[in-house]
Amino acid sequence: MDIINELMSYRERDIPYSRVLSSMCTVPHPVAVKAHEIFIETNLGDPGIFVGTIELEKKTIEMIGELLNNRNASGYICSGGTEANIQGIRAARNLKKVKDPNIVIPKSAHFSFEKIGDILGVEIRRAALNKDYTVSISDVDRLVDENTVALVGIAGTTELGQVDNIKELGKIAEENGVFLHVDAAFGGLVLPFLSRHIPFDFEIRGVSSITVDPHKMGMATIPAGGILFRDERFLRALEVETPYLTSKYQYTLTGTRPGTGVASTYAVLKHLGYDGMKEMVDGCIRNTRTLVEEMEVLGFEPVVEPLMNVVSFHAKNPEEIKEELYRRKWVISTIRNPKAIRMVIMPHVTEEVIGSFISDFRKIIS
Ligand code: 0PR
Numbered sequence: 116m117d118i119i120n121e122l123m124s125y126r127e128r129d130i131p132y133s134r135v136l137s138s139m140c141t142v143p144h145p146v147a148v149k150a151h152e153i154f155i156e157t158n159l160g161d162p163g164i165f166v167g168t169i170e171l172e173k174k175t176i177e178m179i180g181e182l183l184n185n186r187n188a189s190g191y192i193c194s195g196g197t198e199a200n201i202q203g204i205r206a207a208r209n210l211k212k213v214k215d216p217n218i219v220i221p222k223s224a225h226f227s228f229e230k231i232g233d234i235l236g237v238e239i240r241r242a243a244l245n246k247d248y249t250v251s252i253s254d255v256d257r258l259v260d261e262n263t264v265a266l267v268g269i270a271g272t273t274e275l276g277q278v279d280n281i282k283e284l285g286k287i288a289e290e291n292g293v294f295l296h297v298d299a300a301f302g303g304l305v306l307p308f309l310s311r312h313i314p315f316d317f318e319i320r321g322v323s324s325i326t327v328d329p330h331k332m333g334m335a336t337i338p339a340g341g342i343l344f345r346d347e348r349f350l351r352a353l354e355v356e357t358p359y360l361t362s363k364y365q366y367t368l369t370g371t372r373p374g375t376g377v378a379s380t381y382a383v384l385k386h387l388g389y390d391g392m393k394e395m396v397d398g399c400i401r402n403t404r405t406l407v408e409e410m411e412v413l414g415f416e417p418v419v420e421p422l423m424n425v426v427s428f429h430a431k432n433p434e435e436i437k438e439e440l441y442r443r444k445w446v447i448s449t450i451r452n453p454k455a456i457r458m459v460i461m462p463h464v465t466e467e468v469i470g471s472f473i474s475d476f477r478k479i480i481s
Pocket residue numbers: 137138139140194195196197198200225227269271272273298299300301328340
């Protein structure tokens with residue numbers, strides 16, 4: 116057992132999630148861990164062997180599709196939001212063939228779009244933001260031209276949890292004959308469970324693809340990202356031939372890929388059901404409110420009133436606060452524009468965690 120002890124000694128140096136208020140990942144649900152174990156050796160890169168696992172993936176996509184108002188959505192469980200965004204844009208680029216393709220994304224988009232520009236050779240045009248940090252629709256309109264293959268809207272921005280006006284983006288997409296990819300890596304498993312209806316998914320006609328990551332608010336084991344397309348045509352646009360495998364074509368970005376994400380995603384959604392997921396999301400929203408109230412008492416105002424469980428607070432010296440907290444073994448993050456400290460209130464950030472965080476926070480600002 117020497118090796119195990121050695122491994123443990125490394126693992127023990129990791130910071131436990133109970134001290135982490137900066138992450139969009141969380142402790143997986145116990146049923147996800149169980150599912151992960153059962154599927155540990157599966158490889159969806161060769162679906163002719165893992166016949167049951169690929170069937171389970173179809174059911175999982177159907178379940179998520181239903182949540183996102185499209186039972187007929189097609190897609191797959193991938194390594195995360197980065198891969199999902201790459202594949203969404205790659206499908207759009209392959210379907211609308213132009214010589215110098217560009218995409219129009221909000222300035223608030225996740226840094227995975229930097230990689231997309233580089234890998235796919237599409238020009239990235241960044242649209243300005245409104246005062247509330249949602250994308251300016253008029254600026255998107257200004258940036259679209261005949262070489263635009265896709266627009267991107269964000270449903271749950273990484274820094275503020277803000278949701279772009281996807282309805283209006285959908286109209287521009289339809290008017291210009293371009294695709295609309297919605298990055299709901301985080302919000303995709305939050306928004307369907309909020310009491311307030313915020314349209315962002317396939318219910319909007321112009322939406323062609325959605326990124327939604329079970330390894331964020333789906334409490335699945337890492338890696339479990341998701342890309343869903345309105346219909347199968349998009350998957351066909353991603354296919355390459357795989358002559359010697361059990362399947363003739365492959366639409367995924369990676370070859371060998373785990374079935375663990377599929378199983379753990381399915382297990383959590385099935386086990387908790389709609390009501391259980393709503394309860395989990397409600398809890399995170401409640402805790403976010405508690406945190407905001409406590410921070411306001413200490414003189415820190417949120418940059419925008421949080422829609423979901425991501426919140427940033429204006430701060431004069433965000434980096435100093437972050438470092439001081441890190442010394443006390445708390446992890447938060449910072450944003451640069453505007454200068455603010457950022458927190459994500461995942462299921463592991465309980466009321467108790469918030470209480471002890473605030474008590475330490477008070478000490479460092481006094
Ligand atoms: N789209 C959005 C809106 C995201 O917020 C993220 C990740 C991605 C795409 C990319 O997803 P993957 O990282 O799964 O490829 N947002 C988090 C972030 O950058 C990822 C993260 C998670 C970072 C946990 C740190 C961490 O501890 O903040």
